[in-house]
Amino acid sequence: MGxxxxxxxxxxxxxxxxxxxxxxxxxxxxxxxxxxxxxSEREMMAQFAVSRxxxxxxxxVLESGGLVQSRPGDPRGPxxxxxxxxxLRKSVTRMVQVDEVGLGELVQFRMLLESSANLLAAxxxxxxxxxxxxxxxxxxxxxxxxxxxxFSRADVAFHDTVARASRNTLIExxxxxxxxVVLGLISHKIAHSPDQRELMEQSMRHHAEVLDAVRSRDGxxxxxxxxxxxYAYYAGYVSEAERPMLRALLEE
Amino acid sequence: MGxxxxxxxxxxxxxxxxxxxxxxxxxxxxxxxxxxxxxSEREMMAQFAVSRxxxxxxxxVLESGGLVQSRPGDPRGPxxxxxxxxxLRKSVTRMVQVDEVGLGELVQFRMLLESSANLLAAxxxxxxxxxxxxxxxxxxxxxxxxxxxxFSRADVAFHDTVARASRNTLIExxxxxxxxVVLGLISHKIAHSPDQRELMEQSMRHHAEVLDAVRSRDGxxxxxxxxxxxYAYYAGYVSEAERPMLRALLEE
DNA sequence: TGTAATTTGTTCGTATGTATA
DNA sequence: CTATACATACGAACAAATTAC
Numbered sequence: 142m143g144x145x146x147x148x149x150x151x152x153x154x155x156x157x158x159x160x161x162x163x164x165x166x167x168x169x170x171x172x173x174x175x176x177x178x179x180x181s182e183r184e185m186m187a188q189f190a191v192s193r194x195x196x197x198x199x200x201x202v203l204e205s206g207g208l209v210q211s212r213p214g215d216p217r218g219p220x221x222x223x224x225x226x227x228x229l230r231k232s233v234t235r236m237v238q239v240d241e242v243g244l245g246e247l248v249q250f251r252m253l254l255e256s257s258a259n260l261l262a263a264x265x266x267x268x269x270x271x272x273x274x275x276x277x278x279x280x281x282x283x284x285x286x287x288x289x290x291x292f293s294r295a296d297v298a299f300h301d302t303v304a305r306a307s308r309n310t311l312i313e314x315x316x317x318x319x320x321x322v323v324l325g326l327i328s329h330k331i332a333h334s335p336d337q338r339e340l341m342e343q344s345m346r347h348h349a350e351v352l353d354a355v356r357s358r359d360g361x362x363x364x365x366x367x368x369x370x371x372y373a374y375y376a377g378y379v380s381e382a383e384r385p386m387l388r389a390l391l392e393e
Numbered sequence: 394m395g396x397x398x399x400x401x402x403x404x405x406x407x408x409x410x411x412x413x414x415x416x417x418x419x420x421x422x423x424x425x426x427x428x429x430x431x432x433s434e435r436e437m438m439a440q441f442a443v444s445r446x447x448x449x450x451x452x453x454v455l456e457s458g459g460l461v462q463s464r465p466g467d468p469r470g471p472x473x474x475x476x477x478x479x480x481l482r483k484s485v486t487r488m489v490q491v492d493e494v495g496l497g498e499l500v501q502f503r504m505l506l507e508s509s510a511n512l513l514a515a516x517x518x519x520x521x522x523x524x525x526x527x528x529x530x531x532x533x534x535x536x537x538x539x540x541x542x543x544f545s546r547a548d549v550a551f552h553d554t555v556a557r558a559s560r561n562t563l564i565e566x567x568x569x570x571x572x573x574v575v576l577g578l579i580s581h582k583i584a585h586s587p588d589q590r591e592l593m594e595q596s597m598r599h600h601a602e603v604l605d606a607v608r609s610r611d612g613x614x615x616x617x618x619x620x621x622x623x624y625a626y627y628a629g630y631v632s633e634a635e636r637p638m639l640r641a642l643l644e645e
Numbered sequence: 646t647g648t649a650a651t652t653t654g655t656t657c658g659t660a661t662g663t664a665t666a
Numbered sequence: 667c668t669a670t671a672c673a674t675a676c677g678a679a680c681a682a683a684t685t686a687c
Contacts, residue, residue, distance in 0.1 A: 153465070156675070157453065169490040181652060192676045194446050197654090201409065201450045202457040206483070213405070213653040214684030224493050229484045231458075233563075238421035241476050242562045250563040253509045257642075264641050308638060310494045311485075311502040315567075360641075386560065389516050389612075390509075405683090407654070433672065444656045449673090465673040466664035 156191050160199035163189075168208060168221060175223035179209060181216070230318045237322055245383025247323050248375045252390050254316045255300070255367040259351060261307035263360035270306040274352050277302050281348060285341045289332050292341050293324070299348055303355070327378050344374070408443050412451035415441075420460060420473060427475035431461060433468070478566045485570050489578070497635025499575050500627045504620045504642050506568045507552070511615035513559035515607045522558040526604050529554050533600060537593045541584050544593050545576070551600055555607070579630050596626070 167173040180188065185196045200219060203209045207228045211219035236242050262270075277299035284291040300320065304313040334340060347370040354363035368390050376384055419425040432440065437448045452471060455461045459480050463471035488494050518526075529551035536543040552572065556565040586592060599622040606615035620642050628636055 153674095169487075171492075183652080194449070194677090195675065197446070198450060198453045201454050205454040205457055206487075208487075211653070212684080213682070214651075215653075216651050216685055218652085224488060224491055228487075229481070232481045232484060235417075235421075235458075235460075235480075236476060236562070236566070239476055246561045246563050249561055250567075253505065253564075257505045261638070261641055265638075309498045309501055310488070311498050311571075312505075314488070315502075319563075386513070386517075389513055405654090409654095435672080446657090447655065463673070464664085465662075466671080467673080468665055468671050470672085 156189075156195045157198040157202065160185075160189055160191070160196065161202050164199070164203060165208065173221050175221050177221045178218040179211075179221070181218045184218075226314045226318055229314065230321060233318050233322050234325075237326070243380070243383060244323070244326055244375075245379045245386055247319060247326075248371060248379055249387055249390065251316070251319045251323060252368045252371045252387065254312060254319060255303075255371060256364045256390070258304045258307040258309075258312050258316060259355065259363035259367045260360040261309065261312070262303045263355045263358050263363045265308050266303075266306040266355055270302060271352075271356055273302045274299065274306075274355065278345070278348055278352055281341075281345050285338065285345065289337055289341070292344075293328065296344065296348075303351070306355075323375070327375075330378065340374075344370075347373075408441075408447045409450040409454065412437075412441055412443070412448065413454050416451070416455060417460065425473050427473050429473045430470040431463075431473070433470045434463075436470075478570055481566060482570045482573060485574055486577075489574055495632075495635065496575070496578055496627075497631045497638055499571060499578070500623060500631055501639055501642065503568070503571045503575060504623045504639065506564060506571060507555075507619040507623060508616045508642070510556045510559040510561075510564050510568060511603060511607065511619045512612040513561065513564070514555045515610050515612035515615045517560045518555075518558040518607055522554065523604075523608055525554045526551065526558075526607065530597070530600055530604055533593075533597050537590065537597065541589055541593070544596075545580065548596065548600075555603070558607075575627070579627075582630065592626075596622075599625075 164173070164179070173179075179185065179200075182193055182196050182200070186193050189196065200209065200211055204211065204219075207222060207225050209219045210222050237247065266274075277295060280295040281292060281299060284295045297320070300316065301313075304316045307313065331337065331340065347366070351363055351366050351370070354360075354366055372387055372391060376387060379387065416425070416431070425431075431437065431452075434445060434448050434452070438445050441448065452461065452463055456463065456471075459474060459477045461471045462474050489499065514522075529547060532547040533544060533551060536547045549572070552568065553565075556568045559565065583589070583592065599618070603615055603618050603622070606612075606618055624639055624643060628639060631639065
């Protein structure tokens with residue numbers, strides 16, 4: 142009404158960006174599905190009417206986003222890739238690297254993600270998914286004697302199963318990403334911990350409790366257990382200044 | 394123990410990737426801060442001992458990740474950029490575009506994010522932040538007469554203030570991203586809604602309630618209000634099949 | 646199995662428009 | 667206003683890798 146219509150600042154659009162847009166658009170519309178192939182660089186050079194360097198810049202950008210993958214000498218052309226959380230993981234990793242976020246915030250975020258995942262899993266999990274959790278828990282138990290590496294893999298599998306049972310892909314993917322970043326920051330500390338075996342046994346008991354709550358369809362308890370367990374595990378690695386932030390999620 | 398050590402599959406590392414790694418590494422170590430400049434393409438071509446095209450491919454990848462920005466004719470060279478959630482937003486947008494996640498999951502995720510943001514804001518918000526929320530709410534009230542565009546901007550400002558008060562950058566950024574994607578999917582429906590004015594007034598009342606709960610340091614209430622408000626707003630746009638997923642977050 | 650054809654990875658040289666000093 | 671240095675974009679060429687016959 143009283144607001145004068147204003148123009149937007151323009152940034153020169155480079156040739157390779159137009160190519161990226163066109164290809165992204167086709168993928169989004171489903172006209173180009175994972176597994177299918179893009180034309181060869183020389184073919185695209187002709188279709189887009191640009192030089193090969195320009196085509197290659199576009200391909201490098203698409204590749205860094207995980208949308209395509211090109212391999213030398215492959216006459217079938219660059220491959221359209223299925224979705225992968227790799228790009229998301231890189232973004233979060235960068236936030237951590239440039240000190241935009243610290244370990245405390247990561248753990249806090251993981252607490253709220255897993256808390257929600259457990260709540261939803263308790264409500265939604267199918268019999269098959271409960272069985273899968275059983276298996277994952279058994280794998281954890283068996284892995285205690287085989288070292289932290291193996292135990293960590295089984296632990297990840299358990300959390301993955303629960304997250305998938307939440308029936309929310311965003312929760313699933315974000316949990317995976319944040320868990321990966323947290324482990325990347327402190328897994329070496331755990332791996333060299335003197336009371337490593339006790340940590341694993343304690344973890345196993347906590348996971349058994351979670352599974353029990355999920356199976357009993359007790360979402361509130363499963364949710365609370367997630368927060369408590371994560372706090373018990375990671376609070377020691379978080380600076381004292383950030384610890385009250387984590388406790389805020391416990392006293393609900 | 395019994396596990397035979399296995400080799401990892403190798404992917405040929407291309408020249409431009411090594412360049413990207415070196416530059417990313419310097420930025421992560423703080424040796425290259427936002428605002429600083431990279432050498433010119435010709436200079437890098439000499440330092441990395443590669444061709445111009447290779448340097449350019451690396452720069453395009455870094456640019457698509459939001460890490461640097463180069464402009465034609467600028468003799469100071471490509472600029473190191475501060476962190477921006479643009480890359481994160483793009484990843485999430487892609488997940489939505491390829492139908493990996495639907496509106497229901499997005500809204501559910503937003504419910505748990507804002508629920509947590511409100512909970513933490515009630516505990517952590519400073520007097521200045523409470524004042525900022527007051528201002529944002531006043532702006533919303535004033536914007537009701539100026540149309541949905543303006544109201545939406547004020548609404549976003551309010552949520553941003555609350556998210557920032559949570560003192561968790563991940564929550565802040567993810568809320569911003571998911572909110573943007575959701576609005577991108579349905580803002581045109583709201584903009585053409587016949588009972589638009591009533592929606593805005595209702596929204597304003599809900600936000601006033603949230604602010605009251607935050608100011609009273611009543612985290613549980615602020616948290617519950619976030620979930621209820623979002624459900625009341627967006628459930629109508631979500632398919633009936635997905636709606637029970639949202640309700641699961643209400644009955645806690 | 647080996648060979649030929651095709652493709653990508655990379656380099657080099659050049660022309661053009663643009664921003665800074 | 668001019669000179670300089672820059673980024674954008676083009677095109678040709680060679681080596682290495684992959685597929686297919």
